[in-house]
Amino acid sequence: MTAILRVESRKLVRGTVILTGLLVVLSAFFFVVFPSIQEEAELFEAVYPDYLLALLGIEELHTIEGFIGGYIFPFVWILLAGIYFAYVSAGMISRDIRTRRMDLTLSNPVSRESVVLQKVAALWVPVVALNVGMMAVLFAGATVLGEPIDLASLAMVHLLGVPYLLVCAGIGLLLSVVVDRVETAQTTALILVFALWLIDGLSQMNSDFEWVGEITPSRYYDPSAILVHEEYAPIDATILLVTFLVLVAVSVLVFVRRDI
Amino acid sequence: MCAQTDVVETNSDRDAATIRLDELAKHYGEVTANDAVSFDVHAGEIFGYLGPNGAGKTTTIRLLLGLINPTSGTADVLGADIHDRRALTEVKADIGYLPDSLGFEERLTGQQVLDYFARMRGDERRAELLELFRPPLEKPVETYSHGNKRMLGIVQAFMHDPTLAILDEPTSGLDPLKQDRLHAFLENERDAGKTIFFSSHVLSEVQRVCDRVGIIREGELVALENIDDLLERGGKDVRVHLAEPVDEERFTTPAMIDVETVDRTVRFTYTGEANALLAHLARFDVEDVDIGDPQLDDIFKHYYGGSTLGETG
Structure with a gap:
């Protein structure tokens, strides 16, 4: 039974192409400014207050690894791609119910569990496209700037970034089965992912509140640590994966019981 | 009379029932969409x-397909209990469904x-x-007219x-030719x-094609009729424009x-024989006459009143 997976995958192609294109262009712009940032990196790190550096996860800004991990990834991957995954997933179920498409889908001999799982599985499209596109532009950019980058670390920062995106998708999916209005589900998902990102950064400024950041998914994905220190934190990635699976399981449980 | 026949049939053909509803009810808060419907x-x-629009026909259908959960009943x-999700999913391979509002993947x-x-189903x-x-x-569904969408819906409902x-x-949404087809x-x-x-809200259509009819009003099944009995309960919406004012009692x-009489125009719902109506009208000086399908609710009120006849009536 892959009919739904096929159609859902195809539906994600257009958005994925636009997203990947945008993020690749954005990353390329970052590279354009890298040389000037590199020159003033020390000044940067001296002048900027610590909390801002912490908020952005900036370390070793004068190296290409520090720049990618501290500048490009927090914006491009954690914030923008995270929002995209949450936003798209938040429309998956709610929109089909709203447009009565779900009536026809469920008139087939297919279980509600299978419908949700096939829809989630269709996220392979943006996951693959985003990884390939970003790896290519980052590797090309580093090479052009004459700053060779370790391919293994580059691959790991992408691979370990996938569970983070899946958690964002899980948040969207749960909203998608709980909230009736498509717009409400998608806006809430978008705001929530942004807020979680902000909370993670802000909580690091004050040690009294640092524990608050423990509930944010971005706390469990640190691109700088991976690129600069080659610390891969497999446990953190596992925590994210388990969270994603729990979110999907709860979504399925809600969806099989509700009226559509 | 017809209802008694049904009860006898039900008992002797117990295995032949393809759909069986047993006190099926769906409430949305205060609103009763289906009230203990059995047939x-x-x-x-x-x-x-x-039933008229909003009577609860679609609610019954969506309950039968497991899209919504019954409040009770x-x-x-096809032998699958609607509470048994797995069994219901399996028998859907043998069901064709044409929803009232067709949600296709528009692109x-x-x-x-x-x-x-x-x-998914052949x-x-x-x-x-x-x-x-x-x-x-070859065209995207988003460019389809109502009629074309309906035809696509019919094909998908029967193709397996x-x-x-x-x-x-x-x-x-279908033109008359396609309706006949x-x-x-x-x-x-x-x-x-x-x-x-x-399901339909058009009395004449149901009279033309159906063998048996369940009539639903405001969420309640008010009658279960053989088509012959329903045929006697037809009706036409008639508007007569007369040459001069007429005494309503005489007319x-x-x-x-x-x-309803307004000056020289009389408007009424006619529930008798067509011939008798024409013969009656011929006795007056008629300038113009309009005969059309009646409002289903008016007809129902006349035949079934406000009471629930159900299967015992």
Whole structure:
């Protein structure tokens, strides 16, 4: 039974192409400014207050690894791609119910569990496209700037970034089965992912509140640590994966019981 | 009388029931969409589910397909209890469903939509159906008219040769020619042993094609009739424009209900024989006359009043 997976995958192609294109262009712009940032990196790190550096996860800004991990990834991957995954997933179920498409889908001999799982599985499209596109532009950019980058670390920062995106998708999916209005589900998902990102950064400024950041998914994905220190934190990635699976399981449980 | 016949039939054909509703109810807060509805649909018949818009027809259908959960009561569809999600999912391979509002994947072409459903439940009769109903398959569904969407819906509902078809207002949006074609097609399917559950708010349509009829009003099943009995309960909306004002008492006959007279125009719902009406009108100096399908609710009020007849009435 892959009919739904096929159609859902195809539906994600257009958005994925636009997203990947945008993020690749954005990353390329970052590279354009890298040389000037590199020159003033020390000044940067001296002048900027610590909390801002912490908020952005900036370390070793004068190296290409520090720049990618501290500048490009927090914006491009954690914030923008995270929002995209949450936003798209938040429309998956709610929109089909709203447009009565779900009536026809469920008139087939297919279980509600299978419908949700096939829809989630269709996220392979943006996951693959985003990884390939970003790896290519980052590797090309580093090479052009004459700053060779370790391919293994580059691959790991992408691979370990996938569970983070899946958690964002899980948040969207749960909203998608709980909230009736498509717009409400998608806006809430978008705001929530942004807020979680902000909370993670802000909580690091004050040690009294640092524990608050423990509930944010971005706390469990640190691109700088991976690129600069080659610390891969497999446990953190596992925590994210388990969270994603729990979110999907709860979504399925809600969806099989509700009226559509 | 008819209801008693039904009870006898139900007992003797217990195994032949394709759909069986048992006190099925759905409430949305204070609103009662379906109130303890009970009836059987037998194998090999066209069962009409007749009621005005908003009477609860779609709610019953969505309950039968497991799209919404009943507040109380239950139902069997092709032997599967609607509370048993797994069993219900399995029998859907043998069900064709045409919803009242068709939610297709708008960006796909008609062809791609049919391919999508074919992967889930087969399409051995697709070519045959496309001879009868011809939506523009190469175009995206978002460009379709109501009628074309309806035809695509009919093709997807029947292309896997289901033993039971559940059709929610199947002719809405179809031109009269296509409506006739659908009616003929349904009769052929019935003759081939298929069961058709057919909801409609058009009395004449149900009278034309159905074998048995359940009538629903405000969420309650008010009658279960053989078609012959329903045929006697027809009605026409009549507007007569006379040459000069007429005395209402002299003009009115017992077969006329809801009579309204304004100057030289008389408007009423006629529940008798067509011949008798024409003969009656010929006695007056008529300038113009309009005869059309009546408001279903007016007719129902006349025949079924406010009371619930159910299966015992």
